[in-house]
Amino acid sequence: MAETHTPYYSLKKMFSFFNGVTALSGMILVGLSIYVSFRGAVLTKVLGLSSAYLFHVGYLCLVMGSITVLLGFARRQGAAKESRGTLLSCFLVTVIILIVEITAATVAFAFFQIVREVALEHNFVSLRKNYRGYEEPDDYSMRWNWVMKELKCCGVKNYTDFSGSSFERATGHTYPRSCCKSLGTVDCNGRNVSADVIHQEGCFPKLLKITKTQSTNLSGGCLGAAVMQLPGTLATLLLFIKLG
Numbered sequence: 001m002a003e004t005h006t007p008y009y010s011l012k013k014m015f016s017f018f019n020g021v022t023a024l025s026g027m028i029l030v031g032l033s034i035y036v037s038f039r040g041a042v043l044t045k046v047l048g049l050s051s052a053y054l055f056h057v058g059y060l061c062l063v064m065g066s067i068t069v070l071l072g073f074a075r076r077q078g079a080a081k082e083s084r085g086t087l088l089s090c091f092l093v094t095v096i097i098l099i100v101e102i103t104a105a106t107v108a109f110a111f112f113q114i115v116r117e118v119a120l121e122h123n124f125v126s127l128r129k130n131y132r133g134y135e136e137p138d139d140y141s142m143r144w145n146w147v148m149k150e151l152k153c154c155g156v157k158n159y160t161d162f163s164g165s166s167f168e169r170a171t172g173h174t175y176p177r178s179c180c181k182s183l184g185t186v187d188c189n190g191r192n193v194s195a196d197v198i199h200q201e202g203c204f205p206k207l208l209k210i211t212k213t214q215s216t217n218l219s220g221g222c223l224g225a226a227v228m229q230l231p232g233t234l235a236t237l238l239l240f241i242k243l244g
Contacts, residue, residue: 008242011235011238011239011242012079012239014235015075015079015232015235015236015238015239016076016079018231018232018234018235019072019075019076019079019232019235019236020072021228021229021231021232022068022071022072022075022094022228022229022232022233023068023069023071023072023073024228025065025068025224025225025228025229026064026065026066026067026068026069026071026072026225027065027069028065028221028224028225028228029061029062029064029065029068029221029222029225030061030062030065030066030069031065032058032061032065032217032218032221033058033059033060033061033062033065034062035217036054036055036058036061036214036217036218037054037055037058037059037062040210040213040214040217041054041055041058041210041211041214043146043147043150043151043207043210044207044210044211044214045143046123046143046144046146046147046203046207047115047119047123047207047211048122048123048126050114050115050118050119050122050123051115051119051207051211053107053108053111054108054211054214054215054218057104057107057108057218057222058218060100060104061104061218061221061222064097064100064101064104064225065225067093067097068094068097068225068229071090071093071094071097074086074089074090075087075090075232075236078090079239082243084240084243084244087236087239087240087243088240090236091233091236091237091240094229094232094233094236095233097229098226098229098230098233101222101223101225101226101229102222102223102226104218104222105218105219105220105222105223105226106219108215108218108219108222109215109216109219111215112211112212112215115208115211116208116212119204119208120156120157120204123156123204124156124157124161124204127144127155127156127161127165128161128162128164128165128166128167129165129166130166131144131162131165131166131167131176132166132167132170133167133170133171133176134176134177134178144178145176145178147203147207148176148178148179148199148203149178151203151206151207152181152199153179153199153201153202153203153206154175154178154179154198154199154200154201154202154203155175155179155202155203156202156203156204157202157204158200158201158202159174159175159179159193159198159199159200159202160174161202162174162175162176171190172190173189173190173191174190174191174193175190175193175198176190177190179198179199180197180198180199181196181197181198181199185197
């Protein structure tokens with residue numbers, strides 16, 4: 001029987017090792033997707049559609065990572081029972097996942113270039129039109145207030161973005177309270193634009209830096225997972241052939 005051959009045992013040991021590495025890559029993808037979607041890229045939601053790709057790719061990583069972990073158990077079961085059908089199915093699904101991971105990595109990298117080129121002007125116009133104020137309950141204003149307080153910045157390009165905006169026309173102020181370095185001071189009155197009172201630099205460069213970091217994380221994570229999964233994929237194919 002095949003079990004008596006030393007090369008077969010060596011192949012099964014190699015398969016078990018690389019199967020564990022593949023399952024680990026799935027866990028890494030799941031962890032990365034959770035971090036990007038619920039922490040790393042949360043502030044970039046204020047960019048709207050310009051940053052939506054981060055969350056789409058993040059959710060895709062969550063799905064691929066979960067499937068990869070499940071495939072690890074399926075491959076182990078297939079090897080234990082010497083089921084060629086199970087091994088072949090796992091091999092084909094893993095190949096599809098590899099292709100999707102490489103595509104996702106490319107998308108995350110390519111879309112960042114688009115964000116860098118087109119998002120600035122779009123968000124500048126959108127802020128001037130849609131931002132309502134510091135204590136306004138609408139989602140758009142709340143997100144921008146949160147971003148400006150967290151990143152210690154004001155507006156998209158700089159604090160002058162609010163001059164002539166719908167916010168200034170409605171309130172008479174040249175900037176919102178969320179631009180102030182200290183909300184409780186008397187000087188934070190919407191008119192004093194001293195660098196001691198407000199954050200004068202814009203938020204877009206900081207948001208762009210976050211977007212670049214998370215795009216790199218997703219691209220690197222997807223490519224790294226693909227590299228980790230490749231030996232396991234080949235080992236699955238070899239074991240399938242050996243059992244034939």
